[in-house]
Amino acid sequence: MDFHCHLDLYPNAREVCAQAVEKNMFTWLVTTSPRAFSATSKVLGCHANVLITPGLHPEIVHERYxxxxxxxxxxxxxxxxxEVGLDGSKRFQHSYEVQRKVFAAVVAQCVNVGGRVLSIHSRQAVKDVLAVLDEHPGFGTAVLHWFTGTAAELKSASDMGCWFSIGPAAFNSASGKALAKKLPRDRVVPESDGPFAQVNGATVMPWSSDHTAELLAQAWGVPVGEVKLGLEFNSRRLIGLIHAVG
Structure with missing residues (x-):
């Protein structure tokens, strides 16, 4: 299972997609722009266990507004x-106000259409992401991908009912390991964030969920089998929320 993957951006995308179809129960292919969504849907679509969704990545909002x-x-x-959301890092501060307008418009549209499940980027912008969500009751379900906020922000997000997708690369740092220990265990699902995410110099692949389970088991101090069962249960719940739309 993989709840956040840029499957279309692997160098050998068709081959990786074919392997994901074979190996994964479910792969969520997030796209970075509306044009990418249209193109990827044509090239990699038509697989029952691969979900391709429209997005506008905050890092390229200034180019694709x-x-x-x-x-x-x-x-x-x-x-x-x-993928949608906000990026408050220094590199993208020049587009932050435009990012906010886009994200608010997206969340408002989710309210208008009855609610959606969203995979959300929140690097150095958790407070503002949560504020936008809070201003739009009925938006649906938020899945914060590769969460890197503070422990207090994690608690705020958890208290709001947010879900969290996490992959092996999130454990590369001490802060990532510390946050993983505090995740709400009933709202955690695996992700890869490939091909951008790397572990020991190797690109994380869409079928990395067993590795994620092993790392979470270490963080939580519980048997890996128990974590795998929990991730599968959570995954099926979240897939149910996605399929409930419409």
Whole structure:
């Protein structure tokens, strides 16, 4: 299972997709722009266990802001949305106000269409992401991918009912390991964030969920079998929320 993967951006995307179809019960392919969603749907679509969703990555909002109307239209017909969100890191501060406008418009559209499951980027912007979500009751379900906020922000997000997708690369840092210990265990699902995420110099693949389970088992101090069962249970619940749309 993989709840956040840029399957279309692997160098050998068709081959990796074919392997994911074979190996995974479910793969959530998040796209970075409305145009990418349209193109990827044509090239890699038509697999029952691969979900391709429309998004507009905050890192490229300044380049693709003109595609917002396309995204809002695509959301009407998609059961989930991603990748969307905010990036408050120094590198993208120049586009932060535009990011906020786009994210608010996306969340508002999710309310308009009855709620969606969203895969959300929140690097150095957790407070603002949660504020936008809080301002739009009925938006659906938020899945914060590769969460890197503070422990206090994690608690706030958890108290709001957010889910969290985590992959092996999140354990590369001491802060990531510390946050993993505090995740709400009934709302955690595996992700890869491939091909961007790496562990020991190797690209994380979409079928990395067993590795994630092993790392979570170490963080939580419980048997890996118990974690695998928990992740599968959580995954089926979240897939149910996605399929409940419409």
């Amino acid at each position: 003109g595609e917002l109307d396309n995204l809002l239209e695509q959301i009407k017909y998609a059961p989930a949305v991603g």
